Amino acid sequence: MPPAAQNHDHWTPGKGAARARYRRILRFAGWNLAVTWWFELLLPRIGLARIAERTRSRRMQRFAEKFHVLAVDLGGLMIKVGQFLSSRLDVLPPEITKELEGLQDEVPPVPFDAIRALAEKELGVPLGGAFSSVDEVPVAAASLGQAHRARLAPLLAGDTGLTAAILKVQRPGIDEIVEIDLAALRRVGGWLSHVRLVSDRVDAPALVEEFAATSLEEIDYLHEAASSERFAADFADDDRVSVPAVVWERTTRRVLTLEDVTAIKISDTAALLAAGIDPVEVAPVFAAVMFDQLFANGFFHADPHPGNIFVTPVVAAPGERAWKLTFIDFGMMGEVPANTSAGLRRMLIAAASRDGKGLVDATRDLGVLLPTADTTELERAMTELFARFGGMGFAELQKVDPREFRAFATQFSEVVRTLPFQLPENFLLIIRAISLTSGVCSALDPAFNLWDSVEPYAAQLIRDERGNLVQDVAQQALSAAGLLVRLPRRLDELATRVDDGSLATRSPNLERRVARLERTARRLVSILLFGILLIAGAVVRADDTVFGTVLIVVSVLPLLHALLGGRRDPG
Incomplete structure (x- = not known):
């Protein structure tokens, strides 16, 4: 050290x-x-x-x-x-x-006497009265707090159904330290805002403020406890994930007491193998759980490093998964806004499809690239990237000549350096979560290929997008059908008013114009029906070839009517 x-x-x-x-x-x-x-x-x-x-x-x-x-x-x-x-x-x-x-x-630990004093002040009772025992040697020492194993007092253990617990206590004086550090970081962010090389591409003060908001939430243990319960609710019916229970009776803003769920550290491959768990099988499940948080739930663990993820063996029937992932430490959480979530889904679909242009378009929609950016060269670079390295796993990438990486990196960095970009809200946390996920999975399985986890998820997203498209088309069809049903009645009412003289007109050609209007309306409806049937057939054909083909063939009928049905125009 x-x-x-x-x-x-x-x-x-x-x-x-x-x-x-x-x-x-x-x-x-x-x-x-x-x-x-x-x-x-x-x-x-x-x-x-x-x-x-x-x-x-x-x-x-x-x-x-x-x-x-x-x-x-x-x-x-x-x-x-x-x-x-x-x-x-x-x-x-x-x-x-x-x-x-x-x-x-x-991180060096804080002496237990200082931890005891802060915990007793927060809880309002001696530590010996709040717990049956507390281990003075910390099980983990982090930059903002440290954790000790403890056993709940008998009365509280009976009420909660828990005995073993983890007592997490903030480092004394951390509020003042955070205030000083944020003041210094804000000053540095201000300096960077005057460096054109940085300010043209990123709003450094805004990034510091986002970091500040996350840090202030992380030193509020009541916020962490609430995040833990929200995360648990997201995975309440998911047997892949478990979350420690919060002991609210022993929790304050500076002290957090949780169920002790210590198990096998996800990066401890030797212990996993000893427990009969194949690390290679853990990697894709962990990746899928993280993708669910990022792209489905919109609420994600932003610090999924190996110390915060356990693999917990469970009793299971033969052939079923005999373990689950246990997440801890919910101090650093991220939330994906709806517009960012939609952009991330489009980005994931484009990446899984090896679509360089689609990936750049999704990046622009996401707000990372400013609307003024000329992305022609970036699209070309992304297309080359997918053509050369797309689909490769970590082990395969290690075999690529480093000179090839350097050559591409030089070309790519020159392209990126010329582009104006910004980072949307929470994007730093999203990048961090994905980066740590990739690192953990590669450690579990050196041959792990992130694409293998991305593609099934992207395929489901594509099916969901198709469902939304079909729903939109169906709504348009209902609207068109309503128009088609109402149109003859309205035209008939109009003709009746002309016949009975209730509609005053100075044009002797009105009747002929009404007839022409009716034919035009029918042609428009035919064109709309053609479009609906064609799009629906194309979407459905991917999953049902026969029915999709039938819809496409049938779409020819309204097309012919639209093209030929209105050619005869008497007068």
């Missing part, structure tokens, strides 16, 4: 320590922004781009190492920032992501 990690005094900052913490974060950010400006902007302008390229890898590694030390020493939100950076395998170089991987678990 780095020497800085030995300093455990950072959870109770005084005014002087708070100012020092704030300034340290700003000094780190300011220095690295200056270094980046020098190498990436200034040197290329004076013809020294080769120096920037030659030193880039080492500079990225040095930045990650220094940030690692800073984050572990300061704790608080700096750990969360590092965890987010470590999950961005899609855009950050491995020099950064690999160095920051250890931040998932590398």
Whole structure:
């Protein structure tokens, strides 16, 4: 562990320590922004781009190492920032992501006396009266709080039906630390808003505010408890998923008591095999559960790293799945707005179909690409990406010549760099969830192919979209049928009024015009019926070839009527 990690005094900052913490974060950010400006902007302008390229890898590694030390020493939100950076395998170089991987678990614990004092203050009773026992050694120490195993007092155990529990307590002084860190991050976001290379493509202050909202929710354990119960309700009838029960009698904003559901860590392949569970079978189920959260429920676990997912063995009949996935830690949750959810579904369908243009269109609809973006080159790049790498699993990608990746990455980055983009609400959390899901699945099964999990889900989405299309067509047909039923009556009423003289007119050709109007209306209805039958046949044919073909053939009849039925026009 780095020497800085030995300093455990950072959870109770005084005014002087708070100012020092704030300034340290700003000094780190300011220095690295200056270094980046020098190498990436200034040197290329004076013809020294080769120096920037030659030193880039080492500079990225040095930045990650220094940030690692800073984050572990300061704790608080700096750990969360590092965890987010470590999950961005899609855009950050491995020099950064690999160095920051250890931040998932590398957090020094708070002494138990400080934890006891805070818990007793929150609960209003001595810890010995609230619980039969509490293990002083934490089972997990995170950047914002830590967890201890406990046993409920007999009376409460009888009321809840639970005995073993997990007592989760915030780090003392974390409210002040979060306030300091957010102030520093907002300052850095303001700096970035004046860097054109960044501001033309992303609203950095808005991203900081989204991060702030998520962080403030994460230190409110009442919010986490409510999220846990909402998540449990989403999967109430799903035997793939379980969620620990909340002990509300021992829960406050800073203390959370949950059912102890500790089982096999999802990344512990040796323990899974020892329990008779094939890790290869776990990967696609985990991916499907995450896709359900993102694309169906619209409420998802945004921190599904291995420490937050257990595989729990269950009693099952022969041939049935003898395990389930147990999710814990609902402090970081994401919600997908309706418009974002629709865009994500279109994006998933396009990706499963290897449709480069469709993927770019979905990205634009999603609001990631601004309407002014010229996406011609991006569409070409996505088409090439699918043609070369589409459908490959992690193991297959490892066999590809790295030079080919670098060549494509260079081309692709040049295209993306010219495009104006923004990140919609909660999109950072969506990216994080998908990135962690892919990483966990690849660890369970090196040959795991994300496409294999995407395609069945996308196929169901396509069927749902077809159902919506058929429903829309049916509504249009009913509307047209209503018009067709009402039209002769209205025309007859009009002719009657002309005959009995109740309709005053100065045109001797009105009767002929009414007849022409009736023929035109019938042709329009025939064209509408042709379109309805043709579209319905095309949609249905994918699942029922015979019936779909019949509908398409029958659609020719109203088409012929539309084309030939109105040609005779007397007078």
